[in-house]
Amino acid sequence: MSQNVLAITEQAGDHFRKVTYEILSEGKRLAAALGGSLTALVLGSGITELAAGAGEYGADRILAADDDTLAEYTTEAYAGVCAGVIDSESPAIVITGASTQGKDLMARLSARLNAALATDCVALALEDGQLMASRYMYGGKILADVRLSGSPQLVTIRPNAMAVEKTAGEGKLETVAVDAGEPRIRFIEKKMETGKVDITEADIVVSGGRGMGGPDFSVVEALAAELEAAVGASRSAVDEGWRPFSDQVGQTGKVVSPSLYVACGISGAIQHLAGMSSSKVIVAVNKDAEAPIFAKADYGIVGDLFEVVPRITEEVKKLKNS
Amino acid sequence: MEIIVLLKQVPATDSLVAIADDGVSIKTDDLNWVINPYDEFAVEEALRIREAQGGTVTIVTIGPDKAVEAIRTALAMGADKGVLINDPAALAADGLGAARILAAAVGQLPYDLIIAGQRAVDDENFQVGPAVAELLNIPSITLVIQEEINDGTIRCHRTVEGGTVVLESPLPMLFTTQRGLNEPRYASLPGVMKAKKKPLDTKTLADLGLDAGDFSQPLVRIQAMRLPPERTGGRIIDGDDAAAKAAELVRLLHEEAKVI
Ligand SMILES: Cc1cc2nc3c(=O)[nH]c(=O)nc-3n(C[C@H](O)[C@H](O)[C@H](O)COP(=O)(O)OP(=O)(O)OC[C@H]3O[C@@H](n4cnc5c(N)ncnc54)[C@H](O)[C@@H]3O)c2cc1C
Ligand SMILES: Nc1ncnc2c1ncn2[C@@H]1O[C@H](COP(=O)(O)O)[C@@H](O)[C@H]1O
Secondary structure: OOOOOOEEOOOOOOEEEEEHHHHHHHHHHHHHHOOEEEEEEEOOOOOOOHHHHHHHOOOOOOEEEOOHHHOOOOOOHHHHHHHHHHHHOOOOOEEEEEOOHHHHHHHHHHHHHHOEEEEEEEEEEEEOEEEEEEEOOOOOOEEEEEEEEEEEEEEEEEEOOOOOOOOOOOEEEEEEOOOHHHHHHHHEEEEEEOOOOOOOOOOEEEOOOOHHHHOOOOOHHHHHHHOOOOOOOHHHHHOOOOOOHHHHHHOOOOOOOOEEEEOOOOOHHHHHHHHHHHOEEEEEOOOOOOOOOOOOEEEEEEOOOHHHHHHHHEEEEHHHHH | EEEEEEEEEEOOOOOOOOOOOOOEEOOOOOOOOEEEEHHHHHHHHHHHHHHOOOOOOEEEEEEEHHHHHHHHHHHHHHOEEEEEEOOHHHHHOOHHHHHHHHHHHHHHHOOOOOEEOOOOOOOOOOOOHHHHHHHOOOOEEEEEEEEEEEEEEEEEEEEEEOEEEEEEEEOEEEEOOOOOOOOOOOOHHHHHHHHOOOEEEEEOOOOHHHHHHHOOOOOOOEEEOOOOOOOOEEOOOOOOOHHHHHHHHHHHHHHHOOOO
């Protein structure tokens, strides 16, 4: 077993996802603490040029698995390449983002490699060379420190939870031979909502709840546009059919930890809080001064969201122009 | 179609969770226990597939005595039979350990399709479904909001950041559920009556051909639990009107919180 860290990167089109910079930075810190090096593994098709960029965030070596069969993420093809690399590199730690890809991949790999996995971690530390990971359980109600043993140790980290540091590594680029075999799963198509930032990745999220009163989210969307934020929703708004399931924040929706979360017309039920209480700053706009959301919000405005939110949008616009 | 649902009993999502004296588990006395919400979607989808294609829906659970209630609820919804793996060594397993036990249990049953939740809302491991599939050497697709089965092939719509991906897999395979897949039915009163007579086997690790000793050293161990930093309500922003409040908020977000 080496003292090295392997970071499995992830891209969206021609750029790395933000969480990739987070895992490279965290991977670099762990590698330094272990006295080892950081290797980035970049998988995809036509990604060799992109891969070189991982050096800027600390990768000492970059392995590019560039092959048509990896153009789209599929569990088996990716797990096969990753397992091969892990086998030859024997990293002590394998780190990736807690994205839909990262969680899927690592779950499968944990069984293939009989390796410890901690997913959606918000902090990592080393104790006697073993990983200690902090992660939420019970819908965000508990923060647990878990100790991983064995080798390798697999972790996925929650987007927006860890600091990005630009620390150049040597960035030596190597290619990985890809033999995808005969994957049983076939990619058919991808339907993306263009230009939409996913709420789990956004730095700011503006959400609407039942208080929106209907499917017209234009006041929330306008504020989101001004803040370059993503639009989220409470389950009630989703259940009403006002917003797609993919926008739902909460225990049975997505967990977000943006730097700013703005809850508009959301009461603050425990299941909603489960999805957003690790946001850095929370703002609530609600006409009911007794709404539980105010007990969790850093800043609250009691008032009708249809009056307040457009004013906030105005003020943000002014700030940007000042 | 032989369908297996991996189902876990968890504390209800509105439970107030408190840390037990040992510091590494939660107090379980006053909790309300329910079927993991994502596993409820799994039961519902299994029933719909059976209704369309015929077959059997079998619930497989690792849990203590009280987990029988969750299995009975699934049987009352319409599932055909249940298997409860009730063994102290199984209850102490980590996510991978649970997957090994479930894979062994499923391996004793006929199956064309296995449905699991994307995650259990207690441990939130996001691990057991794909790990079971890997151990059984079958394909897996996670976060499914729509599926369609034709001639031994399943087409799944998987949610990803900013959209969905359509994938096809041969059966047998395993998929995990995402909200949006369906609206689970309630157990009807006749359903509840019928459920009492449906077969429910209880098994130990030994019954599954497993050695309890193999699960005594989980690879992931909880060392400590704490409550997340309590968010105390901050400031309610005063002002003469909406415009004044909005201006003050934006000033604070810019100057004090420095997030915009
Ligand atoms: C198993 C389970 C899982 C769940 N998972 C989730 C989840 O993942 N996410 C989630 O969000 N919920 C979840 N819930 C539901 C949760 O319990 C609440 O019902 C839900 O969050 C309420 O949504 P809301 O705040 O939009 O609606 P409400 O609770 O109805 O609140 C609406 C709020 O809007 C305010 N309001 C109304 N009009 C205006 C106006 N004009 N201006 C300003 N304010 C106004 C009201 O004062 C009120 O506070 C779950 C529930 C269960 C049982
Ligand atoms: N103890 C268990 N018994 C049965 N199924 C389980 C158990 N634990 C996890 N699962 C299944 O695996 C899914 C994901 O769980 P987890 O990986 O623990 O988040 C759950 O939604 C269940 O379908």
